[in-house]
Amino acid sequence: MTLSWIVLLLTGIICTETKIVQVDIFLIGCTDSEGEDMYGLDGEEIYHADFTKGQSVMTLPKFADQFKMVEGIYERAVSRQQACKRTLQVAIEAYKSPAVAESPPMSSIYPRDEVKVGTDNTLICYIAGFYPPRLTVRWTKNNKNVTQGVSCSQLRPNVEHGSFNQFFTLKFTPQEGDMYTCTVEHSALEGPMTREFDVEVPEPGIGPSVFCGVGLTLGLLGVATGTFFLVKGNQCN
Numbered sequence: 001m002t003l004s005w006i007v008l009l010l011t012g013i014i015c016t017e018t019k020i021v022q023v024d025i026f027l028i029g030c031t032d033s034e035g036e037d038m039y040g041l042d043g044e045e046i047y048h049a050d051f052t053k054g055q056s057v058m059t060l061p062k063f064a065d066q067f068k069m070v071e072g073i074y075e076r077a078v079s080r081q082q083a084c085k086r087t088l089q090v091a092i093e094a095y096k097s098p099a100v101a102e103s104p105p106m107s108s109i110y111p112r113d114e115v116k117v118g119t120d121n122t123l124i125c126y127i128a129g130f131y132p133p134r135l136t137v138r139w140t141k142n143n144k145n146v147t148q149g150v151s152c153s154q155l156r157p158n159v160e161h162g163s164f165n166q167f168f169t170l171k172f173t174p175q176e177g178d179m180y181t182c183t184v185e186h187s188a189l190e191g192p193m194t195r196e197f198d199v200e201v202p203e204p205g206i207g208p209s210v211f212c213g214v215g216l217t218l219g220l221l222g223v224a225t226g227t228f229f230l231v232k233g234n235q236c237n
Contacts, residue, residue, distance in 0.1 A: 137152070140180065
C-alpha cells in the first residue's frame with residue numbers, strides 16, 4: 001500500500017539583539033485508508049486532526065501559551081485529505097507504484113516516572129528513523145498481549161532525514177517481577193523487533209548505614225578522648 005506525504009517547512013527569523021530561528025512544520029499524509037494532518041512548531045506538535053473522532057485536537061500542555069482554534073480548521077483538514085487521496089491515485093497510476101526506499105526503525109523502552117511498586121506509571125516505546133511511515137506495535141505483559149491503556153502519538157517528521165518518529169505508550173502499575181515488551185513490525189525489518197522492560201526493586205544500599213555507623217563510632221571515640229583529657233587536666237590542676 002503506497003503512502004503519499006507532503007511536508008511544508010517554513011522558517012522565520014526574528015531580529016533582536018540575537019537572531020531567533022523558529023521552525024514551523026505542517027504535515028499532510030494519506031493512504032487509501034488513513035490520513036494525517038498535523039501542525040507543529042520547533043519540533044513540538046501543536047495541533048492535529050483526529051479523523052476517527054471527527055474533530056481537531058489541540059496538544060499543547062496546559063502551561064504553554066494557548067491559542068484559539070480557527071473556525072472550520074477540521075473541515076479544512078478533511079478537504080486536504082480528499083485532495084491528498086486524489087493526488088495519491090494519480091501518482092499510483094502515473095508511476096506504477098515504484099519501490100519505496102525504506103529505512104528501518106530503531107526503538108527504546110523506558111518508564112515516564114521513577115518506578116515504584118504499586119504506583120501508576122506509563123511505559124514509553126519510542127520508535128525513530130523509519131520510512132515508510134507505517135508500522136505495527138504490540139505490547140505484552142508477562143508474555144500476554146495487552147490492549148488496554150495503550151495509545152500513540154501522531155507521526156513526527158525528521159525533515160532533514162526524510163524519516164519519521166513516533167511515541168507509543170502503555171499505562172501500567174508495576175509489580176516486582178513483571179516483564180513488559182514492546183514489539184515493532186515494519187516493512188524494512190527482517191523480523192519483529194522487541195524491547196523488554198523488567199520491573200526490578202533495588203535492594204536498599206548498605207553504604208549509608210555503614211557511613212552512619214562509622215561516623216557514630218568516630219563521634220563516640222572523640223567524646224571519650226575529650227573526656228579523658230578533661231579529667232587528666234583537672235587532676236593536674
